[in-house]
Amino acid sequence: MSSSPPRRTALDALHRSLGATMTDFAGWDMPLRYGSERDEHTAVRTRAGLFDLSHMGEITVTGPEAAALLDHALVGDMGSVKPGRARYTMICAADGGILDDLIVYRLHETEYMVVANASNARTVVDALTERAGGFDAVVRDDSDTVALLAVQGPAAPGILAQLTEADLDGLKYYAGLPGTVAGVAALIARTGYTGEDGFELFVAPADAEKLWQALTEAGAPAGLVPCGLSCRDTLRLEAGMPLYGHELSTSLTPFDAGLGRVVKFDKSGDFVGRAALSESASRAAENPPRVLVGLVAEGRRVPRAGYSVVADGKVIGEITSGAPSPTLGKPIAMAYVDAAHSAPGTAGVAVDIRGSHEPFEVVALPFYKRQK
Incomplete structure (x- = not known):
């Protein structure tokens, strides 16, 4: 059976002209x-x-009834998000398993934009469409009509300020406002997945290359460089941010993942997964599930997803993400471990790296937090 060729973004030719190493990621x-x-x-x-x-x-x-639909379909309280603001949330199955983690922007009183992971976009569209029955609201997949560029890092505000008259100083974290950047209409959001200050710019695909070139030019004196998915992964790992398919999956509830705070039981009306999530919350309180922790290597060997975490000769957990940390200068990992071994500084914890038990230090997440 032949698989369909990967999809290409509006910037594909530009990436290749810059000598990028390309990879298939979630069909792109x-x-x-x-x-x-x-x-x-x-x-x-x-x-x-x-x-x-x-x-x-x-x-x-x-x-x-857009707000009512999202309150029913997602675990968070979307009706309380003010226009111009955004919220991190999740969409769960009826059994409480995480279908995806999302950022939801309330653009206007009756209009929201749900941003889903590439690998789950179709799943989220289908689930929202199915859950929209009985609500006076319309779900529309706009993925093909939106390009998304992100400029991230301490110099990002100064770079973007050269290209827009939008009030960037007044734009709070997890907020978005419509504006013009380098003559291009954009939704300017102060969000990101790197642990740094920065902006995500939602634009029409036809405008993506013009915006990329303008940002490249404005950012050159500040040392801005084009960045690929590889460093995005190490940046989010250092910042302790979960990645779907690694720290989050359908086999975990938000409570299993230590992210029960995103589930709002006190919002009005029922929501998909409520009963299962209520049980999961009770279970987690009585019998703590494995805890997501940070691990820092004492040696040089890099742990990878799926490797076992061991203590006293027994398996006590599993690596979900691992990589060398450019900031710390050591290999790091996130792992779910038994609660008894989750306290920072817990002694005797190792990772089984191809049969060798390599010592690691348990640390609190995140590994890196920017100075504000």
């Missing part, structure tokens, strides 16, 4: 790196990086 041909992923990572931590994130899914929900 995406830039993995342009040169050194370590250099790209360091640029975002110290200066700025420019990302093409057009593979993400954008789903518009409109109508008089």
Whole structure:
């Protein structure tokens, strides 16, 4: 059976002209790196990086009962989000398993934009469409009509300020406002997945290349570089941010993942998964599930997803994400471990790396937190 060729973003030709190493990611041909992923990572931590994130899914929900639909379909309280603001939330199955983690922007009183992970965009569209029955609201998949660029890093505000008259100083974290950037109509959002300050710019695909070039030019004196998915992964890992398919999955509830705070039982009306999530919350309180922790290597060997975490000769957990940390200069990982071994500083914890038990230190997440 032949699989369909990967999809390409509006910036595909530009990435190739910059010599990017391309990779298939969730059915999209995406830039993995342009040169050194370590250099790209360091640029975002110290200066700025420019990302093409057009593979993400954008789903518009409109109508008089858009808020009520999202309150029913998602675990968060979407009706309380003010226009111009955004919220991190999740969509769960009836059994409480996580279908995806999302950022939802309330654009207007009766219009929301749901941003889903590329690998789950179709699942989220289908679930929202199915759950929309009985609500005076329309679910529309706008993924093909939206390109997404992100400029991230301490120099990002200064770079973007050269290209827009929008009030960036007044734009809070997890807020978005319509504006013009380099003559291009955009939704300017102060969000990101790197642990740094920065912006995500939602634009029409036809405008993506013009905006990329303008940002590249404006950012050159500040040391901005194009960045691929590889450094995005190490940046989010250092920042302790979960990645769907690694720290989050359908086999885990938000409470299993230590993210029960996103579930709002006190919102009005019923929501999909409520009964199962209530049980999961009770179970977690009585018998704590495995806890997501940070692990820092004492040696040089890198742990990878799926490797076992051991203590006293027994398996006590599993690595969900692991990589060398350019900022710490050591291999790091996130792992779910038994609660008894989850306290920072817990002694005797190791990772089974191809038969060798390599010592690791248990630390609190995140590994890296920017100075504000």
